[in-house]
Amino acid sequence: MNLEFLYKALEISGIGIATVFIFMAIFYFVIVGIDKAFPYKDEKKK
């Protein structure tokens, strides 16, 4: 067992989990934003 790898894996995991949540939060706002900007009923009116 290599402790150096273990510590690095812990660091990568911390950063990785946080980043994937940030990504998803951004995508959430993208979805909400696009959906509000181009709602279905507007398209129907056209």
Add this chain to the structure above:
Amino acid sequence: MEFNELMPAIAGMTWQHLVMIAVGLTLIFLAVKKQYEPTLLLPMGFGAILVNFPFSAVLTQVQGGETIVGALNVLFDAGIATELFPLLIFIAIGAMIDFSPLFQRPSLLLFGAAAQFGIFITMILATLFGFDLKQAASIGIIGAADGPTSIIVANQFAKDLLPAISVAAYSYMALVPIIQPPVIKLLTSKKERQMHMKTNSNKKVSRTTLVLFPIVITILAGLIAPSSLALIGFLMFGNLIRECGVLNSLSQTAQKELANLVTILLGITIASTMTAERFVQLDTLMILGLGIFAFVFDTAGGVLFAKLMNKFLKPEKRINPMVGACGISAFPMSARVIHGMGLKEDPTNYLLMPAISTNVGGQIGSVIVGGLLLMLVPLFL
């Protein structure tokens, strides 16, 4: 003339070769009899048999000082070493995905992050078992339940482990109906499993929205994590072909002919690495064990995150914790499993729509984690 010159394959056969032929037969059995991911397990199983005869002509051989290139080596160099096959599969997957369920309740996208928890836990555990950082990341990504992403990460980080990782990733994807239910039952009460969810299944999404979605996501991914762009970009390209409305023929081709052709080549090409020398090792057993661990903790991560979210949500907005388990990439299998479990607990509990939304989020999440690992691991070496 001696026997080993007359019958070199029989003379050169070892018990390891026989084990691998048995592995190949098992994969074919699982594909045909149990219908576990037959499109991949069958080509892989047959390929495993092909490459485990000594002096097999499908692999490159040196005979009398002359190198005779094997067909499977050519395919491997062209399709896997360059990552072409998994990326083409991503175009096909993108063309198959309908992202509109995500717009019905976008917050379910967060489970696509929570259910990647097992990847990181498994990566940490793999370092405890003596794997280096790159190998550990490649083993952890099995938990993404996403074959092409697993292949791309393993191909860049741990080529030697590619056969075991591919077999584990595709086999466990097929075993989602067996792996997920006991984990979910362990972590939830009957009352939680019977929880109904309000859905907005009548909500319609405009075409403009669906066309813009893959474009915006690709631009954002390119700005934030360019290393993930090959994965996300090809997925979103496939989706744009589907949603643009003017390339229906290409969309159909991507979903059917492209997917089928590349799948045939992908399976049998991966098998070119399943040789006895590379596969019959203790590491393979450890990888298969760690792969299950990753799936279990992905499921647990999604369920526990749902329970945590419920602490902050109004009663009418609460999420059935089982739905959290769909944040993995195994689409639509995971959603179907959860829907079935919901109906079993309460015949009036229809969880299919939220489960599908979460499952779509899981597909995005797994690709992002793959890209993140490709970016982060080299920074720590």
